[in-house]
Amino acid sequence: MFTIRTLNNIAPTGLGKLSEKHFHIDNTAENPDGIILRSFDMHSMPLNDNLLAVARAGAGTNNVPVDQCSRRGIPVFNAPGGNANAVKELVLTGLFISSRRIVDGSAWVQTICESDALEKDIEAGKKNFTGPEILGKTLGVIGLGAIGVLVANAALDLGMDVVGYDPYLSLESAWHLSPSVEKADSIEDVVAKSDYITLHIPLNDKTKHTYNETLFSKTKRGARLLNFARGGLVDNDALKEALDQGIISRYITDFPEKELLGNENIIVTPHLGASTPESEENCAIMVAEELRDYLYYGNVKNSVNFPNCTVPYNGKPRIAVSHRNIVNMIGQLGAVFTKYSINIDKLVNNSKGELAYNIIVCDSLPENEDELIRDLYAINSVIKVRLLK
Ligand SMILES: NC(=O)c1ccc[n+]([C@@H]2O[C@H](COP(=O)([O-])OP(=O)(O)OC[C@H]3O[C@@H](n4cnc5c(N)ncnc54)[C@H](O)[C@@H]3O)[C@@H](O)[C@H]2O)c1
Numbered sequence: 001m002f003t004i005r006t007l008n009n010i011a012p013t014g015l016g017k018l019s020e021k022h023f024h025i026d027n028t029a030e031n032p033d034g035i036i037l038r039s040f041d042m043h044s045m046p047l048n049d050n051l052l053a054v055a056r057a058g059a060g061t062n063n064v065p066v067d068q069c070s071r072r073g074i075p076v077f078n079a080p081g082g083n084a085n086a087v088k089e090l091v092l093t094g095l096f097i098s099s100r101r102i103v104d105g106s107a108w109v110q111t112i113c114e115s116d117a118l119e120k121d122i123e124a125g126k127k128n129f130t131g132p133e134i135l136g137k138t139l140g141v142i143g144l145g146a147i148g149v150l151v152a153n154a155a156l157d158l159g160m161d162v163v164g165y166d167p168y169l170s171l172e173s174a175w176h177l178s179p180s181v182e183k184a185d186s187i188e189d190v191v192a193k194s195d196y197i198t199l200h201i202p203l204n205d206k207t208k209h210t211y212n213e214t215l216f217s218k219t220k221r222g223a224r225l226l227n228f229a230r231g232g233l234v235d236n237d238a239l240k241e242a243l244d245q246g247i248i249s250r251y252i253t254d255f256p257e258k259e260l261l262g263n264e265n266i267i268v269t270p271h272l273g274a275s276t277p278e279s280e281e282n283c284a285i286m287v288a289e290e291l292r293d294y295l296y297y298g299n300v301k302n303s304v305n306f307p308n309c310t311v312p313y314n315g316k317p318r319i320a321v322s323h324r325n326i327v328n329m330i331g332q333l334g335a336v337f338t339k340y341s342i343n344i345d346k347l348v349n350n351s352k353g354e355l356a357y358n359i360i361v362c363d364s365l366p367e368n369e370d371e372l373i374r375d376l377y378a379i380n381s382v383i384k385v386r387l388l389k
């Protein structure tokens with residue numbers, strides 16, 4: 001029986017993938033084997049010693065202490081693409097409300113609704129809410145992953161020119177991206193030619209304040225900036241200066257911060273990107289299945305810190321070992337299996353960055369299993385060993 005702690009509301013269809021026979025779901029468990037969360041900030045929370053895995057029912061994992069998890073041999077799973085359509089639809093909404101003054105206009109109508117001359121007042125006042133069409137304008141897309149690709153392709157369908165930038169473009173994205181998207185060589189190139197700019201990159205140490213004073217100084221005058229990725233990607237002081245100078249005409253963000261409120265050229269939504277029943281279910285189902293497959297079989301799919309590694313279950317016991325990605329680890333692991341006369345049925349070893357992960361399927365196990373596990377742990381650079389039978 002595995003105990004799973006939930007740190008946010010997780011769609012019941014997802015949790016339903018974790019059968020009651022094998023999983024106990026508890027939102028107060030002190031020593032869970034697995035954690036499922038959405039945006040809960042885990043950074044200030046201690047990780048219990050027996051924790052095996054963390055599953056983020058969404059895309060961004062900046063709320064999870066991923067480095068600490070890696071050091072402890074804990075995979076962090078997420079749901080790549082699970083909420084991408086929901087975000088794309090909100091970004092398109094953002095594109096329109098950044099252009100046409102729909103939000104201010106409808107708020108104004110409410111203020112004059114008691115007027116006796118409503119129709120006359122509306123016709124006189126509507127000139128204050130004019131805004132340009134997006135047809136034929138240029139959209140710059142920074143980050144062409146699951147969301148960026150959908151946004152770029154949809155904007156082409158709406159008659160925009162699209163220029164994209166992603167120095168780490170994946171094969172998957174390249175397959176789906178329309179060839180009509182112009183590929184920029186630099187972020188500066190994108191912001192210099194775009195009337196609308198949308199951010200779709202993760203927040204991490206390298207991307208914090210990507211949009212800073214220097215980048216604003218290179219931005220096309222009057223551009224509209226959309227941020228449905230993370231607040232920390234934009235330096236708010238530099239943004240406010242850019243708004244004052246007219247470099248940015250409107251900023252639309254899904255990440256409310258006090259200093260952004262009360263400015264008529266900033267529209268803030270309450271982190272609604274993934275808040276659709278469809279994406280909440282998609283993400284919950286994806287991560288529940290990933291977690292289940294890891295806890296049962298050691299298989300890894302869609303982890304941000306562990307390599308993909310899947311060996312179909314064939315009824316034989318298996319040992320999962322994570323270790324630092326350095327030379328001669330397979331040799332040392334093999335020597336331990338030889339010592340216990342274990343015939344290896346299958347061994348898969350994959351690596352990601354500084355971490356490597358193995359699933360070793362065994363024909364049989366020795367009687368002194370605990371000693372075998374101790375010997376595996378005794379190999380320098382081994383991080384975690386799990387016996388699954
Ligand atoms: N508003 C919301 O509710 C909401 C919902 C989902 C995701 N998000 C945010 O959007 C981000 C992107 O989501 P996704 O599903 O597209 O993720 P993704 O991993 O599929 O795509 C991210 C892309 O950014 C690229 N990238 C990384 N660093 C870059 C840089 N410096 N310059 C240009 N490109 C860079 C990567 O190569 C990748 O292609 C998430 O990390 C998350 O923070 C927000």
Ligand SMILES: O=C(O)[C@H](O)COP(=O)(O)O
Pocket residue numbers: 038039040057058059060061083271273274275
């Ligand atoms: O990174 C994500 O997936 C989004 O920011 C969605 O966050 P949420 O699951 O808390 O809505």
